[in-house]
Amino acid sequence: MTTADITSQSRTAWLAFDKLGVLIALIAAAGVFLPFAVYRANRIVLGEGVLISSALNAPWAILLGLVLLVGVGMMLLRVNPLAKLGVGFVVLATLFVLIGQSATFLTPPDNTFSRVSPGAGFWLLTFAFALMVTDALTRLKFGPWQRIGILAAVGVAMAALLWSGAWNDLSILKEFATRAPAFWAEARTHLLLAFGSVAIAIFAGVPLGILLYRVKPLRAAVLNTLNIVQTIPSIALFGLLIAPLAWVAANVPGAAAIGISGIGVAPAMVALFAYSLLPIVSNTVVGLVNVPEAANDAARGMGMTNRQRLFSVELPLAFPVILTGIRIVLVQNIGLATIAALIGGGGFGVFVFQGIGQTAMDxxxxxxxxxxxLAFAAAVVLDAFVEMVSTRERAQ
Amino acid sequence: MSIGLVIRLLVLALLVAFLVSPESFAFVFEPLTKNNQPVIYNQGSLLDLTLNHLLIVAIATALATTVAVGLAILVTRPFGAEFLPLSRSLANVGQTFPPVAVLALAVPMLGFGTAPTLVALFLYGLLPIFENTLTGLTGLPPTVTEAARGMGMTGRQRLVRVELPLALPVILAGIRLSTVISLATATIGSTVAARTLGEVIIAGLLSSNTAFVLQGGLIVGTLAVLIYDGLSAIERALTRRTGQGARANA
Structure with a gap:
């Protein structure tokens, strides 16, 4: 039975409980009774949890209580998903603004050592309402441009929140404040590693895919080799590249001068590139193999040369599949680039591993x-692109 | 015996020999060390680390398989239909989370050691299995389920005798993906003090001893490739069997 059947069966449909809503509301309820914020005397000691009632000024706490009540009510009832989406976003925005407010409220004046970070309650509430928003978004089935629009709006709202200074008393931003230049430098490295490796893989992988499509006997051997590379755990591959690259740096004239060495960005870039090849190459082959024979026949009948056929028929028709490969690789490499920090390659992983080392979770x-x-945004944008190019193709 | 099988058995034998008696292979790694650094990892037995690594992955994957297949069965039954769209997008969104982030964020809740690694492996391992089980269960040809219904099978019988066996190769592909990801994540687990093979690589990186890095990398890489290969073979065998089964049914 689908949701539509249930709705049509009962006249007061909106009064009926939403099964999923009940589950999410239970998560939210647990969140209300867990510490909203955590106060610590300095950045590495264990903290003490503070409930909503004492984590905020009375007026703010009451406002949050009311907003949460309305939000949970909306979860439970079978109302229009658009209404759920709107309310979900309002509750999330309130939670995000008030956690900053709570940090300001809990930090004693003139105390630069104490830290306030979001507590388990805040995370559970955020998780519950994010579920509500995700469910509404899934049901509303927005088009690609609308999804990118929503993502951009959320991005702008987050930027405004950070810009306004409302979060400046939160622990994570105190960590940022003491290392802002390093943060932006690592951010650049991270983007360079993730996007750079994918870009090189596209330039190398698509022609390789075309070659494998044309030369059938090579196909299985090359794809199997790339598959083995893909299977090797990232940190092992990074490690395995250290010795050969160090040898290259020491023995090939000029290699060291252009930045090739055993540790650092070079092995990270090579490893990420190696990981990216399989999805791009195999998707190029699959995309080209699936080009309808009729399209190729028509192109041949029009007197197109092999080259013309490749660029004006085969590649455009295979493009959505190739783009799906690029999406997989980009999201994967944004995540994997964090490991590069272990071999001195930089990126956001530097903070992750430093934090683990200092037991400073912020x-x-x-x-x-x-x-x-970044990974999430890349996934949303590229999924939207894939949908755009595949629907355009079907329309033609 | 095919050449492929011989190569695989040779690689496996070499790996076992190295793990049991690493010192006999010292000459291979000797040229990579400088200043009389130790050649073979000396802060623990490589065999113990390997077994511990595999144990963590096995426990996490077994738990993840049970929970993920169970959840996927629940949301594909009529009473769980309301959860299907959300769970599908959650599995999709969840996989954009880098494993390192999941691992690092499990630490504040569970402290250092094996616990956060197990939890991260379990959580992250759920997603591919769940997604593939969903694909397997929802992508069955309607004629097959109709035929089962026509034979008077109950929902439970259909699930156990028709739907799950037919979805099994796809589910196994999910388990294979999840296992390979877990092997990699467990390696990173040693940054939060889990006793896995990552320890060898990281010790090598910290003391710039390339010999350590290479041994750790080779052991983990070989294990991953062999396990991936073995699971793929099981999958192919099953596909062949269920393929015949499906033809017999039709």
Whole structure:
């Protein structure tokens, strides 16, 4: 039975409980009774949890209580997903603004050592309402441009929140404040590693895919080799590249001068490139193999040369599949680039591993949150692109 | 015996020989060390580390398989239909989370050691298995389920005798993906003090001893390739069997 059937069966449909809503509301309820914020005397000691009632000024706490009540009510009832989406975003925005407010409220004046970070309650509430928003978004089935629009709006809202200084008393931003230049430098390295390796893999992988499509006997051997590379765990591959690259740096004239060495950006770049090849090459082959024979026949009948056929028929028709490969690789490499920090390659992983080393979890978050946000944004945007090019193709 | 099988057995034998008696292979790694650094990892037995590594991965994958297949069965039954769209997008969104982030964020809740690694492996391992089980269960040809219904099978019988066996190769592909990801994540687990093979690589990186890095990398890489290969073979065998089964049913 689908949701539509249930709705049509009962006249007061919106009064009926939403099964999924009940589950999410239970998560939210648990979140209300867990510490909203955590207060610590300095950045590495264990903290004490503070409930909503004492984590905020009375007026703010009451406002949050009311907003949460409305939000949970909306979860439970079978109302229009658009309404759920709107309310979900309002609750999330309130939670995000008030966690900053709570940090300001809990930090004693003139105390630069104490730290306030979001507590388990805040995370659970955010998770519950993010679920509500995700469910509404899934049901609303927005088009690609609308999804990119929503992502951009959320991005602008987050930027405004950070810009306004409302979060400046939160621990993660205190970690940022003490190392802002390093943060931007690592951010550049991270982007260079993730996007650079994918770009090189596209330039090398698509022609290789075309070659494998044309020369059938090579196909299995090359794809199997790339598959083995893909299977080797990232840190092992990074490690295995250290020895050969160090040898190259020492023995090939000029290699060291252009930055090739055993550790650092070079092995990280090579490893990420190697990981990217398989999805791009195999998707290029699959995309080309699946080009309808009729399209190729028509092109041949029009007197197109092999080259013309490749560029004006085969590649355009295979493009959505190739783009799907690029999407997989980009999201994967944004995540894997964090490991590069272990071999001195830089990137957001630097903060993650420094944080683990110092048991400073806010520092871990400073590395992990931008990585996750970047991977998520890349996935949304590229999924939208894939959908755009595949629907355009079907329409033609 | 095919050449492929011989090569695989040779690689496996070489790996076992190296793990049991690493010192006999010292001459291979000797040229990579400088200033009389130790040639073979000396802060613990390589065999113990390997077994521990595999144990963590096995436990996490077994748990993840049980939970993921169970959840996927629940949301594909009529009473769980309301959860299907959300769980599908959650599995999709969840996989954009880098494994390192999951690992690092499990530490504040569970402290250092094996626990956060197990939890991260379990959580991250859920997603590919769940997604593939969903694909397997929802992508069955309607004629097959109709035929089962026509034979008077109950929902439970259909699930156990028709749907799950037919979806098995796809589910196994999910388990294979999840295992390979777990092997890699467990390696990174040694940054949060889990006793896995990552320890060897990281010790090598910290003391710039390329010999350590290479041994650790080779052991982990070989294990991953062999396990991936073995699971692929099981999958192919099953596909062949269920393929015949499906033809017999039709």
């Amino acid at each position: 520092l871990v978050l400073l590395g992990a949150v931008p990585t996750v946000a």
